[in-house]
Amino acid sequence: MQVSYIVALLALLAVTATAQPFLPGTGFLPLGNLRTTDNGGPYNISLLTVQANEIKGGLAAKQNFTDKDIVHFLTNVECLEGLFDTWGTFGHGFNNNLTLGGPTPIGARKANLSDAVRPFMEEVALNEQGHALFTRQAGSDLPCPPIDFTGGFNKYFGAAYNLTGNDTIESKFGAPFDPFLNDECYLLSVLSLEELGATGNKGLTALLTNPVIANGVAGLATSATAQATVQRMLLWERRNNTVYPFNETVQQVFARISALRDSLDGPQMDDQGLVNTDPRTIAVPDYYVNMIPTDVRGLTFSRTPQQLINILTLGSPDGVGVFFPKGLYGAINKPTGFNVSASGLDSFPSSGAKVASQLSTQQIGTLPGPMLPPNVTGELDLTQSLTGTLDNGTAATRGYTIIPPGMPYFSNASQVAVAYPLQTGSSNASSNGSYAYGGRRFF
Known part of the structure; x- marks a missing residue:
């Protein structure tokens, strides 16, 4: 015995x-759920390809730009986020002339928010005002640029529905999209911008040389990430509510937004919906809830300024349009060389500011020196190949389709x-x- x-x-x-x-x-x-495509997949733990390519893109984006140029770029995006949040929540713009003479955005007004949402958005709006204040304290003397909320969100959401040419949301659905209409429309609009700030600010920390400013921008990134998590939770609670005028649920509409953003920042997968149904990319909990977009190791994503400009102007080569009818102010104002891949780890581009695209592990090859860690205990258990394929370029992999808990892929967990x-x-x-x-x- x-x-x-x-x-x-x-x-x-x-x-x-x-x-x-x-x-x-x-x-x-x-x-069960913590696994990627395969041992050589896009988030292979031994290669750290996500961060390697973020470094490449960051080094290329840094070319020819000073810290003050980066602070000026921040002014544009913080004015966009801060003014939208402040107008929508409080019904007025910045206090104390944080705009430095910039015009009132087109379509700015107070949103119709419920008592269940308003307190959370008040905190977010005050934080965003603080972000704009930080850019001023860091040396930005540029006014807020002209901003268009009405046309911007209609073009942005229209692109998420693949509307092109003369097709508009109004012509297709019978009414334009109103970002201030109700809780659902406002939260979807806020979050569509918020996570650009979160990933963009994180990406800037590697580009800055002044440690005081870099530390402050890291604070912007963590603050924006926390704000986005609150907004995701509020949207998750309303995920089955219908969004006017699209006649789709909150979950479905945001899946489209996520797919749009991901399609405009290069081929890497760095955007996720409210519900994650693709366990090849991140850990998938029960009910596929996805409050914090990360890779399989729980790391949040980074974007360069050029990637953000490409998203916010829907790929406009001159950086003009959508939310910025007259473009962005400052030296960083175009998605210059967006589709040009730059090494970054060994040399700079010969000229211009070029942004690297995410490369496959086969294209990257072996990374040098300390970036290649020893084998991770249990790695093979965390990287299981899966049966079948999913199209990473569609909204379906970002939770557009509701899949019952426990499905799919449990057969080889x-x-x-x-x-x-x-x-x-x-x-x-x-x-x-x-x-x-x-x-x-x-x-």
Whole structure:
């Protein structure tokens, strides 16, 4: 009896020693969702391709630009976000002339917000006013540029519905989109901009040489990320509400917005919907809730100024249009060389400011020196190849289609065993004390 107990204990320890992560007190659990395309996939832990390409893009974006140029660029985007949030929440623009003489945005007015949403948006608006104040304290003397809320959001959301030429939201759906109409329309509009600020500010921290300004911009990035999480939660609670005039749910509309943004910043996947149905890219919890867009390691994404300009002007080569009818002020005002790939790790482009595109692991090859870490314990369990393919370029992979919890891809899920007594009475526990899940059995 004692021998069999020791053998069983050693077998359990052998399993737990090779299974990661270790979660004490929770019995035998399926890891299930934390996996990418395959061992050579776009988020392979051993290659860190996401960050490598963010570095490449950042170094290329830095070409010929000073810290003050970057602060001036920030003025444009913080005026856009801050004025939209302030007008929509409070019904007026910046106090104390933070605009430095800039005009009132086209279509600016107070949004019809419920008591359940207004307090959260008041905090966001005050934070965004603070972001605009930071740009002034950091040395920006440029006024806020002309901004168009009415035309901007109608063109932006129209692009998310693939409207081109003379087709408009009004001609297709019978009425224009009003970003101030109600909770759903306003939150969708706010978040469509908020996450550009979050990823863009994070990307700027690597471009700045002044540590004081870089530290402040890091604060902008973390603040914007927290604000976006609040907005995602508010939208998640309303995800099944219908959005006027599209006659689609909040979840579906934001899936389109996410797909649009992702299509305009290069081929890398760095945008996600409210519901993540594609477990090849990030960890997928029950019900596919996705409050914090990250890669499979929980790292948030970065964008360069040129990528943001390309998104905010819908690919306008001169950086004019959509939200900025007269363009952005300052030296960083175009998506210059957006589709040109620059190495960044070994040399700068010969001329101009060029933004790198995300490369595949095959194109990147082996990264040099300290950027190539040793093998990660449990890595193979975290990178399972999946049956079938999904089109990463569509809204469907960002939660447009509701999929029941536990689907898809559980047939080849990874598992993890932990040192905790088996729970009795489980339908998954067999008569001989083993536990089976996803085709694998632990003893």
